[in-house]
Amino acid sequence: MTRPNGHSVSVAGVIIDDQGRALLTQRRDNGHWEAPGGVLELDEDITTGLLREVEEETGLQVEPVALTGVYKNMTQGIVALVFRCKIVGGQLTETNETRAFRWVTTDEVRSMASEAFAVRVLDAMDANHAPAVRQHDGVHLLSA
Template sequence: MTDHSAGHSVSVAGVIVDDDGKALLVQRRDNDHWESPGSVLEVKESITDGLLREVQEETGLIVEPVALTGVYKNMARGIVALVFRCQAAGGELQTNDEAKAFLWASPEKVSTMVDEAFAVRVLDAMRAHHPGPEARHHDGVQHIPRLDEAS
């Protein structure tokens, strides 16, 4: 029997990568954490429309999605996140009610500045020759390795 009371929400995030291979990180006003821009989709919103809206709202940038780089599930909160590698196509970085600072970060900086559950998303998207989307899980803080990753 299926439990229909357990709901899920879907979020989108855009990892904007520049010509030097650095990813844009946003420092959130609500918790000071560094993350990629994104949030939960609105019910009647398409995935692409939500991605473009969220990135522009949080950064001021207009982006073009390049590839879906991962699907991630927060097991503790029931949120499924679709993460896209993006390139900037216009606009200008602007702090706002959600973002208090920006940083173009190398993979090494991402690994040290971003909580593990979110760093893996950014690092997956930063890989220049991405073979296809990853499917990963986390507990809200730490990445939960797949069986083929565990050792």
């Protein structure tokens, strides 16, 4: 989604389980493995949008624990805010946006997701990591 002279803001929730694994969802539209999330509605606050997007894509209710990174797709003008989350309710359910789920380790994240999306999950999996600020072209990280 390209917006002339503007940006789009998205949110993603990296859900971490008790074993330190992250939940990846496989998108129905392109088959990519990513953390659940999506674009904020214009009148929607960040937390409400995060909770809505995660539940729409997974069936889970979550609680954001920490902001783990801010990422900009320089090609499309999308700024993504990524949060580490914990489950507080619901049940994993396939939706019209997701066709599969997997709880993954850091090594699995690297092999399943493109660099631009894997780094978001890896940053969130590192609880000692200060929030990251990164740029990418939609696939690969770019130097600052």
